[in-house]
Amino acid sequence: MSDENGVPETDGPAPEERATAEPAGNGPGRGPWARITGAEGDWRSLVLVPVLAVFTALVIGAIIIAVSDIELLSLWGEDAGEAFRQTLARIGDAYGGLFTGAFGSVRGISETLTWATPLILAGLSVAIGFRAGLFNIGAEGQMLMGGMLALVVGFQLNLTIWLHLPLALLGGFIGGAIWGGIPGWLRARTGAHEVITTIMFNWIAIRFVDYALKTPFIQREGRPDRISKDVLESARLPKLLEWIDPQLRLNAGIFVALLAAWAVYWLLFRSTIGFEFRAVGANPDGAKYAGMNVTRSYIMVMAIAGGLGGLAGSTQILSVLGNATPGFSANLGFDAIALALLGRSHPFGVVLAGILFGALRAGGQQMQVASDVGIDLILVIQALIVVFIAAPELIKAIFRVKAVKGTEQITRGWAT
Amino acid sequence: MTAGTATAPRVLRSPAEIRRSRIIGIVYLLLAAFVLIVFAVGTEGDATFRLATPDDRFQLPDLVLSAAGLSYTVAAFLAFLGGVQLTRGFGKSTNVILGLAMALVAFAFLGWAAAGKSFSLVGMLQLTVVKSVPITFGALSGVMCERVAVINIGIEGMLLSGAFMGALIGSLAGPWMGILAGVLVGGLLAFVLAVLAIRYRVDQIIAGVVINIFALGITSYLTSSILVENSDTLNQVTIFRAWKVPLLGDIPFIGPIFFNHNFFVYAMYVLVGVIAFALFKTRWGLRSRAVGEHPKAADTLGINVFRFRYLNVILGGMIAGFGGAYFTVGSAGAFDENMTSGRGFIGLAAMIFGRWHPVGALGAALVFGFSDSLQAKLGILQTPIPGEFLLMAPYIVTVIVVAGIVGRARPPAADGQPYVKE
Numbered sequence: 001m002s003d004e005n006g007v008p009e010t011d012g013p014a015p016e017e018r019a020t021a022e023p024a025g026n027g028p029g030r031g032p033w034a035r036i037t038g039a040e041g042d043w044r045s046l047v048l049v050p051v052l053a054v055f056t057a058l059v060i061g062a063i064i065i066a067v068s069d070i071e072l073l074s075l076w077g078e079d080a081g082e083a084f085r086q087t088l089a090r091i092g093d094a095y096g097g098l099f100t101g102a103f104g105s106v107r108g109i110s111e112t113l114t115w116a117t118p119l120i121l122a123g124l125s126v127a128i129g130f131r132a133g134l135f136n137i138g139a140e141g142q143m144l145m146g147g148m149l150a151l152v153v154g155f156q157l158n159l160t161i162w163l164h165l166p167l168a169l170l171g172g173f174i175g176g177a178i179w180g181g182i183p184g185w186l187r188a189r190t191g192a193h194e195v196i197t198t199i200m201f202n203w204i205a206i207r208f209v210d211y212a213l214k215t216p217f218i219q220r221e222g223r224p225d226r227i228s229k230d231v232l233e234s235a236r237l238p239k240l241l242e243w244i245d246p247q248l249r250l251n252a253g254i255f256v257a258l259l260a261a262w263a264v265y266w267l268l269f270r271s272t273i274g275f276e277f278r279a280v281g282a283n284p285d286g287a288k289y290a291g292m293n294v295t296r297s298y299i300m301v302m303a304i305a306g307g308l309g310g311l312a313g314s315t316q317i318l319s320v321l322g323n324a325t326p327g328f329s330a331n332l333g334f335d336a337i338a339l340a341l342l343g344r345s346h347p348f349g350v351v352l353a354g355i356l357f358g359a360l361r362a363g364g365q366q367m368q369v370a371s372d373v374g375i376d377l378i379l380v381i382q383a384l385i386v387v388f389i390a391a392p393e394l395i396k397a398i399f400r401v402k403a404v405k406g407t408e409q410i411t412r413g414w415a416t
Numbered sequence: 417m418t419a420g421t422a423t424a425p426r427v428l429r430s431p432a433e434i435r436r437s438r439i440i441g442i443v444y445l446l447l448a449a450f451v452l453i454v455f456a457v458g459t460e461g462d463a464t465f466r467l468a469t470p471d472d473r474f475q476l477p478d479l480v481l482s483a484a485g486l487s488y489t490v491a492a493f494l495a496f497l498g499g500v501q502l503t504r505g506f507g508k509s510t511n512v513i514l515g516l517a518m519a520l521v522a523f524a525f526l527g528w529a530a531a532g533k534s535f536s537l538v539g540m541l542q543l544t545v546v547k548s549v550p551i552t553f554g555a556l557s558g559v560m561c562e563r564v565a566v567i568n569i570g571i572e573g574m575l576l577s578g579a580f581m582g583a584l585i586g587s588l589a590g591p592w593m594g595i596l597a598g599v600l601v602g603g604l605l606a607f608v609l610a611v612l613a614i615r616y617r618v619d620q621i622i623a624g625v626v627i628n629i630f631a632l633g634i635t636s637y638l639t640s641s642i643l644v645e646n647s648d649t650l651n652q653v654t655i656f657r658a659w660k661v662p663l664l665g666d667i668p669f670i671g672p673i674f675f676n677h678n679f680f681v682y683a684m685y686v687l688v689g690v691i692a693f694a695l696f697k698t699r700w701g702l703r704s705r706a707v708g709e710h711p712k713a714a715d716t717l718g719i720n721v722f723r724f725r726y727l728n729v730i731l732g733g734m735i736a737g738f739g740g741a742y743f744t745v746g747s748a749g750a751f752d753e754n755m756t757s758g759r760g761f762i763g764l765a766a767m768i769f770g771r772w773h774p775v776g777a778l779g780a781a782l783v784f785g786f787s788d789s790l791q792a793k794l795g796i797l798q799t800p801i802p803g804e805f806l807l808m809a810p811y812i813v814t815v816i817v818v819a820g821i822v823g824r825a826r827p828p829a830a831d832g833q834p835y836v837k838e
């Protein structure tokens with residue numbers, strides 16, 4: 001985050017460090033809410049802008065639904081009233097399906113939370129980077145590499161579930177941590193910008209998975225295509241709602257995600273290391289002057305971010321997927337960037353945003369069934385949400401909301 | 417430093433440069449050892465390289481080399497290069513020599529892979545040029561934007577949108593209109609990027625990521641909701657045919673590789689030349705670069721920083737849209753979901769590898785296109801090397817370059833920073 005516009009009012013009860021180095025001022029008007037959560041800004045930028053952003057994105061999505069049906073468009077010339085009625089019905093069907101698919105039934109809620117699991121973990125990965133002034137675009141690759149290592153642990157070892165599952169998750173964390181840590185190390189030691197290196201690492205990971213799935217060690221016996229062996233039952237995340245309906249996919253991965261969110265919160269706002277991370281993010285030169293080890297912070301932040309990304313991939317492999325196929329990360333690592341922004345890079349915000357994005361994914365499938373509106377519309381809506389989050393002036397202009405602080409720049413230019 | 421060293425012909429070198437020079441020397445020696453052990457020892461048979469396509473006017477005879485002999489020669493030459501590099505260095509031509517060394521290694525590799533077989537070298541190099549087309553346009557788009565200090569991560573999305581519009585409008589109104597539509601939609605997305613980055617000072621990487629997500633979403637959505645049902649009328653475009661340039665196309669070996677392609681390839685040559693000339697020889701170029709290097713100074717001198725940024729970013733988007741139209745109008749003939757599959761990011765890599773220079777970008781795109789076409793042709797040769805590693809090569813090379821391990825790419829000084837007028 002640049003120095004002149006928008007020094008984040010990072011706040012956390014870590015008084016002994018604040019005496020030596022203060023990453024940001026304890027600005028006026030900070031309520032108890034901010035002091036407890038460590039979140040910054042007033043309620044407008046924390047709650048109102050995200051809500052309005054989601055609302056506006058849905059409205060624009062509705063317009064796209066309305067104009068993307070050729071037969072409906074041609075009807076407007078013949079019978080405008082009927083066309084209007086049918087357009088409304090189409091939008092109603094689509095969004096109705098979206099909502100019931102996400103929250104309308106036990107199955108919907110189960111699907112929402114199932115999707116939210118990897119999204120929250122990947123979103124935490126991006127968010128912790130943002131807090132330290134690093135832009136981790138590499139969650140996708142970290143998911144893949146972490147997921148692959150979790151997969152190998154999952155089918156290779158044969159242990160009791162109490163040992164096997166934690167080991168598989170640990171493997172996933174380590175795989176991702178290595179894949180994130182290398183860009184962090186390159187950034188710290190050579191200045192190579194993490195945006196470039198993590199993008200490249202994503203693609204290296206994608207190609208590597210393509211390769212690995214063809215090796216005899218990983219490829220399933222007797223299959224010519226790219227599919228891995230199955231994870232053993234002892235490394236699977238247990239299903240939670242099997243007693244209601246065996247079809248319900250919700251699994252213990254959601255607890256991993258929530259636990260990780262709490263751990264990231266504790267790390268960022270309650271620990272000395274986290275204070276250093278945020279100080280480095282607010283002002284690396286200042287942090288260095290205050291005696292903090294900026295190199296170590298960069299490496300650690302990226303390794304932890306990578307580890308969280310790796311966990312996101314692992315929970316997918318160890319629960320709903322059970323095996324790896326090319327692109328098993330399903331672009332969730334890119335959704336995570338949007339999600340971290342919507343969640344204001346705060347662990348609790350990420351959890352809420354993750355549930356929202358999980359709802360969009362789960363509801364999108366139902367939307368496709370209930371109306372003929374394709375699930376790809378979800379991507380458009382997500383992109384629009386980010387636009388309005390990143391440029392709150394737009395929201396301000398549309399809804400005449402006052403006093404919205406402009407978004408701050410997260411990364412430095414490539415030249416620095 | 418004494419006056420003596422200053423007047424000596426040898427350029428003063430910093431410790432970092434000396435270290436870099438040593439690393440390159442060691443790389444040469446390692447490559448020599450690699451070629452010797454892997455490609456030369458134990459390889460038998462002759463490699464037959466075909467140097468002409470069947471419809472060439474002048475039929476060059478096949479080049480038949482002893483695979484082992486070729487590798488021994490290359491290894492010896494690399495060892496010699498390493499020795500020279502470590503003792504006196506190559507000075508200004510270091511990078512050219514490095515490129516030459518890499519080309520030799522690639523050649524030795526081909527000889528090893530084709531030992532005992534016949535292999536169309538000209539066909540592979542022709543495919544290299546074809547594969548490099550979208551990468552080059554993507555890289556040129558990046559050059560245009562980043563020279564005025566606006567980072568464009570959204571190249572991928574612009575390519576994809578250009579491809580979509582090329583197919584849709586191209587099917588309705590002919591391929592030329594398809595190209596025009598691709599150019600316009602690329603410009604439109606770039607305008608959005610420019611407004612977000614310049615007017616609202618949104619983090620430029622976020623703005624680019626948004627464009628990628630949006631483009632992927634909207635093209636996939638419209639494909640499934642409109643194109644699939646009407647694929648005969650809306651997703652079937654006439655492809656540009658290859659056109660052999662008179663005279664140039666008849667040059668043995670060179671002709672079929674570079675001068676027997678369709679419109680997009682020639683447009684690529686022209687555009688690279690025009691942008692290189694415009695950036696470095698015209699007033700517009702000087703001003704653009706000033707805006708990218710030091711916007712405040714440029715502003716002080718009366719250059720309208722915002723106008724230059726808007727203009728160049730939109731032009732850059734149009735170039736990407738044009739390159740996107742290549743996928744449908746110039747190559748496949750129909751749009752397919754996510755058909756660009758990361759070419760925009762390779763374009764970004766090519767821009768960095770080409771050091772933010774149009775000609776460098778073309779060179780980098782050719783190198784990346786080479787690894788792409790090599791991967792495509794390796795299946796024919798049945799080598800034990802997995803093709804996935806060749807597809808990884810562009811990304812690995814880029815990481816090496818940005819980390820400054822071998823050479824260093826330096827972006828424009830103000831790259832990625834919004835400008836605030838005081």
